[in-house]
Amino acid sequence: MPSFLDPPISGAYHLVNGLATAIEPLTGPYAAAVAIVLCTVLVRLLLLPLSLAAIRGEKSRATLMPEIRKIQERHSKNPERIQREVAKLQSESGTTLLAGCLPMFAQLPFFWVMYSLFTTAIVAGQANQLLAGTIFGAPLGLHWPLFASTPAYLGLAVLLVVVAFLSSRRQVRHLDETASPMARRLARLLPFGTLVTAAFIPMAAGLYLLTTTTWTLAERTILLR
Template structure:
């Protein structure tokens, strides 16, 4: 038995439960409900990431002081920065975990509704097969045809969330402290690349089955709302310079 079989059965059962409410769109509703369940399970990690971002912003003056004090000694700068972040219980990669842990879920959703996914891909949303692709919908009825309009609605959600997320991420990056010198180059690069991921999601949604596009639209919308709620918490007071950990 394939590892995907229980997941397919779970989605089918969820769709059956939602049938009285959503009729022929029950499977699409099941995909959205499944996505929301995954994001709810990952919420504690998102809360930890938000806490880490607030702490890094609070420590920004002390990181700047370290940069000045150990400008000519990168090794001491690395040790001091690492100690400071460790003392505060902050990990430079914590903010990436909720995104990285969703990759297996994305892969599962793609498999279940791809050509090898079986019966699930035959379900539809407003006439557009959940296993279909945007280009196929365009070929069937044009860019604004009945099926393609469903994809355009998904794209509109992702594009709106991507723009809003990008603006907020840029503002947050301008206020946050830099990553510690101990962070690998790949981590630093990923932190800079993350604000652009939502726009990449828009391209991805045009290439994957519609059900996977629904997953992407739902998870990006959840992320935007989640971050807005978590970051409403006022930042902690910025400490006065000093108290930098010793590197002796």
């Protein structure tokens, strides 16, 4: 791992390991797993301003899409005119359609740190104690090959499917009537990408993924009625 990446990994290690040590008397062998969940919640709280911007962007998208489709139909032979008109429409509304992607992009560094933290044997010049953490018998640092040997991987997969299913239903329900069949298909299938991702990452990163997607679902359900 390049040396310039050491500080964020070391910082995350001390945070997660310190938290796990502090709560171990209450959580026992699940201390590291609970620490991951708590750190994920902390990350989402820090990103709350971006999440609120994303929600405003999602509401604006629902409002603007019919107008955008009218512009596309009106100037179907002039892509440059469409681009100008759409940019003008967004400017007048004071929003951007990309606002809904902000929390996802902002989380990528945190997700990468969590992945690296549980795939690195030596952190800050010492053995990575977090790799000894388990959840229902599944080592937090191991991957998909142990799926069949412990129920924890199956449990994670089932919970990810449940959250993805609920997220998929919510997204399809909030599409406007002018949405294309392709848009509806993507809205229905994209949430299940978390299950595919979980198959190639450590259990710890999968736990992060489950926690953050559950947070997103709850956030959207509460704030986008």
